[in-house]
Amino acid sequence: MNDYAIEVRGLTKRYGQRTAVEELSFVVPRGSIVGLLGPNGAGKSTTLRAIVGLLRPSSGDSLIDGVPFSALDNPASHVGVHMDGFGFEAGISARRHLEICRLAAGAPRSRVDEVLEEVGLAADARRRVKTFSTGMAQRLGLATALVGSPRTLVLDEPANGLDPDGIRWLRRFLRAFAERGGTVLLSSHQLAELEQVVDEVVVIKQRALFAGRLGDLVTSDADSLEGKYFDLVGGASA
Template sequence: MTDNAIEVRHLTKTYGSRTAVDDVSFAVRRGSIVGLLGPNGAGKSTTLRAVVGLSAPTDGAALIDGVPFARLAQPSAHVGVQMDGFGFEVGITARRHLEIARLAVGAPRRRVDEVLDEVGLTNDARRRVKSFSTGMVQRLGLAAALIGAPRTLVLDEPSNGLDPDGIRWLCRYLRAFAADGGSVLVSSHQLAELEHTVDEVVILNQKVLYSGALADLVRGDGDSLEDRYFELVEGTRA
């Protein structure tokens, strides 16, 4: 077992003549939260898809617990994934969706009630997904990611659709998950909230603009993650 839950090594992904990400390297240490930031089209989703085995690198590698996703013997016990495109059958209940998810990964039956409680959907378990708000759908997606009791989470914009209370709840949940030894790689545009949640940040714009501790990026009085983020991103457009 390596010290890193996730390692991205010189990852390059091209689609024909277009380069989505170019020589991207970073790591997610065990027990830490890493924010993956960048403008639309910067390669964040491409990077996450490579990490969880949905897209093969053109060059380089993306590893979970030291091996590519495809070589994990029981992937759901290593990593839980919440990404766009992981849809729901809107005519079924939240409980039924999670039952299907837990059967697919071989999780014990008790996990359905456990994850419903973890994400605050116990009282809505028998409601059909089509009646859910966007924020509730996000919570259900997180519950599905947790069904295999993974030690690592890969989350793509998990706060989309959450109201301010929901965003604060998510930040507290992720901090507690990390404090318990879990690791998180999270893509988000919620820079102000992310600043109070992550330990490290990776800022992408096809290439890595910054990778390291949040405290090393935001040093001066009055500095904010948002300020430093825009300095770096706008610098690549000059």
């Protein structure tokens, strides 16, 4: 097993005449939290979807634990995914939703209660999903990603809809997950919050503008991730 949980290699995706990402390459080291940043339309969601096998690239590839997603044995034990478009059946309870996911992942029955506790939804397990706030739905999405006990999480805007307490909780949760040896790749527009939790950043605008350690981008107390981000994307051609 190599040092990278995720490898993206020369990834290109075209939709007709439009190029979503072009020759994009970066790695996600094991045990790290990596932020994927870029303006709207930069290709972040396309990249995440390619990594987890939801779309086929025009060229290039991506690997999870050294192999394409399609070649993973029991994918849910390797990578947990939560992103926009992964909806819930509104009429069922959170527990029932997770039970369905647990069966699909081949996880033990006890895992449902464990992940409900992990994300702070144990008291709401029997509530119908349609009654959930946006922040509660985000927590349920994270629980869904965790149900297979994966080593890696791929999360698209996981802090959307969370209140300040929820954002602080998410930051602590992700850091604890990484400290236990897990790996996280997440996209976010909340740059100030992201700066407090990531080890590395990948800034893209169809291509990679920067990929490396946060400390190599934000090099002094006078710098900020937000400032460096706008320096990069503001000066890049679309």
